[in-house]
Structure formats: C-alpha cells, structure tokens
Amino acid sequence: MDLKDHIRGIPDFPKPGILFYDVSPLLAHGPAWKTAIDRLADAVRPHRPDVLVGIESRGFLVAAPLALALGIGFVMVRKRGKLPGDTVAHSYDLEYGTDTIEVQSDAVKPGQRVVVLDDLLATGGTMAAAVTLLRRIGADVRAAAFLVELTFLNGRDKLDVPSLSLMAYDS
Ligand SMILES: O=P(O)(O)OC[C@H]1O[C@H](OP(=O)(O)OP(=O)(O)O)[C@H](O)[C@@H]1O
Ligand SMILES: Nc1ncnc2[nH]cnc12
Numbered sequence: 001m002d003l004k005d006h007i008r009g010i011p012d013f014p015k016p017g018i019l020f021y022d023v024s025p026l027l028a029h030g031p032a033w034k035t036a037i038d039r040l041a042d043a044v045r046p047h048r049p050d051v052l053v054g055i056e057s058r059g060f061l062v063a064a065p066l067a068l069a070l071g072i073g074f075v076m077v078r079k080r081g082k083l084p085g086d087t088v089a090h091s092y093d094l095e096y097g098t099d100t101i102e103v104q105s106d107a108v109k110p111g112q113r114v115v116v117l118d119d120l121l122a123t124g125g126t127m128a129a130a131v132t133l134l135r136r137i138g139a140d141v142r143a144a145a146f147l148v149e150l151t152f153l154n155g156r157d158k159l160d161v162p163s164l165s166l167m168a169y170d171s
Helices: 024-028 030-047 058-070 125-136
Strands: 008-011 019-022 051-055 073-079 087-094 097-104 113-121 140-150 163-169
Touching: 024 030, 030 058, 030 113, 030 140, 030 163, 051 058, 051 125, 058 073, 058 113, 058 140, 073 125, 087 125, 097 125, 113 125, 125 140
Parallel strands: 051 073, 051 113, 113 140, 140 163
Antiparallel strands: 008 019, 073 097, 087 097
C-alpha cells in the first residue's frame, strides 16, 4: 500500500508560500492508518523503547496508538500552559512561527529509553526542542519517528538521534 495516496498537499496554509501536508485523509482511512501504525511499530521496535513520547497535538495521534501496539506507556509533551504540576519548558522556531513546549518533570524515570513521535518533520525545531526537554528530565532518547518528512527542510540535521519516517517529500 502506498501511504502517500492518503496525504493531501494544501497550498498557502497557514500562510502564503507554505504547502501544508495534511495527514487527515490517512487518519480517516482505517486500513491505511492501520498499515501506517504497523510499519511504524516495526521501525520503532528495534530501538527497544520503555515509553513513547508524543508531541501535541498531531504527535499524540501517532504516539498513543503506537504505544498501545507496542504494549508500552505514552507520555505527553504539550504546548505551554497545559500540563499541571512541576514542568520544564523549551521555546523553538517553527516553519510558520514560534512556540513553547513543556513536559512534566517526573514524566520519565531517569535512564528510561524513549522514542519521540510526531506526525511530520519539517525544520526539526519541534523535535529538537522535545529531545532537549526530555534529556533535561533524565530520559535516554533513542530515536525520533514521523509519518512524514519534508527532506528539503533538512530537519534531521537538527537531531542527534536516529530519525525514522514512513514518507519523504523533497519539495
Ligand atoms: O519540524 P518543525 O518545523 O518544528 O515542524 C513540525 C511540527 O509542526 C506541526 O505542529 P504544529 O506546531 O503546527 O501543531 P499541531 O500538531 O498542533 O498542528 C507538526 O505537527 C510538528 O509538530
Ligand atoms: N508544511 C507543513 N505541513 C504540515 N505540517 C507542518 N508542520 C510544519 N510544517 C508543516
């Protein structure tokens, strides 16, 4: 099955000049979505994660079912101000703006092996910020994984962990 058949490119969203890669059709198609999670499970399993981390919000859609498929726990990295209790935060640049993400300080036990999930790798700013945060709370970050990678933005150059993606676009 070609998963790219279920990704839609929408020009000029959220601002002129950006081609938005929309994963909604993939999520809405049961067999394609199951295939995507199965393929990610096969790619992520060799990294032997103790826990998966998802980045709000589209990263949650990937990490939660994948954690269930692998039989391991799921931890949330959220946008600023959403998580209760003691948190650590990190700000970063996006392809179309800036943002801040947070994680609860006790979300991961020191030395736990984690793989971080997001729907899409663009400039890499979001994932690099998540890796920084997770290390600050003691995580052993083993890999980053995505449904879609925009290779022309060279996001993986910002990451010092192995980066896995199911679909790559070069423009
Ligand atoms: O590699 P980068 O340039 O950092 O961009 C990728 C990030 O941008 C999108 O999230 P967005 O902040 O738009 O939020 P959303 O998941 O809530 O839609 C996407 O889901 C990634 O998290
Ligand atoms: N071009 C893009 N399409 C979809 N999500 C994105 N997140 C950052 N850049 C994006």
